[in-house]
Amino acid sequence: MNDFIKYLLWFVCLVLLQEFLFNNIQFIHFLSPYVYIYMILILPFNMHPASVMLISFGLGLSVDIISAGILGAHAAACTAAAFCRNFIIKITIPRVEYESMSTSTAMQIKLKIFILYAFLFVFLHHFILFLLEILSLNNFIFTFVRILVSSIISTVFIVLIKHLFKREKKRNIS
Template sequence: MNSTFGIRHIVQFILFVALQILLLDNLVLFSTGFCFIYIAFLLFLPIHINKVLLLFLGFLAGFTVDVFYDTMGIHAAASVLLAFLRPHILNLLTPRDGYDTNDSANLHVMGWRWFLAYASILIAVHHAAVFSLEIISFDWFTLIKVLFSTLFTGVVVVILQLLFFSVKRAKR
């Protein structure tokens, strides 16, 4: 792990968590669509990252949001679940030629279909965990919240990919 890798991901962590806490806490669509942008930090990490480090980063991101939202570990649990399932989803979506050692989960590198499948599955699992743990049940309203929130977060994640992850940087 080189220093530019570490600095870039530390900046991403701070940026996404700060956006979540300061801006997106109050941004809700029709009382059902919530945007949890902090999970983009976990989604955009390199494909070949140490699994223990990934779980730690998932806990750190979720715990940081929990501290500011006062949600008693809900986001930490959901983020650790996302971090745990991420390698399995990556194995499930492995291209025919496999992944290169320098690949990252990037729209420009992996393509639209791959990225949308990858992000949609992980975002939906994360949101289902958050909303199920929040009310300790799963009913129709929870399912609607999961669907709208997954769409909302997914659109924001794709916009972030298009704006901040250039094609030039992806081809390095």
């Protein structure tokens, strides 16, 4: 129950932060970071992929509804990324690492591994989302650069959020 409330809070906060903070970041004109998918990254590793997908779909749809873009684009991208989550976990996180952990969420893994895991996931999500947004393969190189740069910035924000939250937790304990 405790966990449920924790994840629900993350869900609501990330959707609101995405709309009212990250959607307003415009220091390079073609850049749009999508940080809300941090939610999908921190779900427990042993959660069933079907549940992960349902949560991701809900998350994407919430962002779709609150932002003025194309309804369904975020939902589609999140679901597809969530579908591939287990595969990404398998190729980035060493088996020993996540089997030995007590609660096995992304909060406990080493920073280097987390960055790789987060970046791959974010890149996949952004790739699908940006292509859905423009619905064409014209100017593909430009779109690809947008995807890559936005993915890097999103990953940076995600790592920062993770770091902040981790420090907060330690302080509470001591």
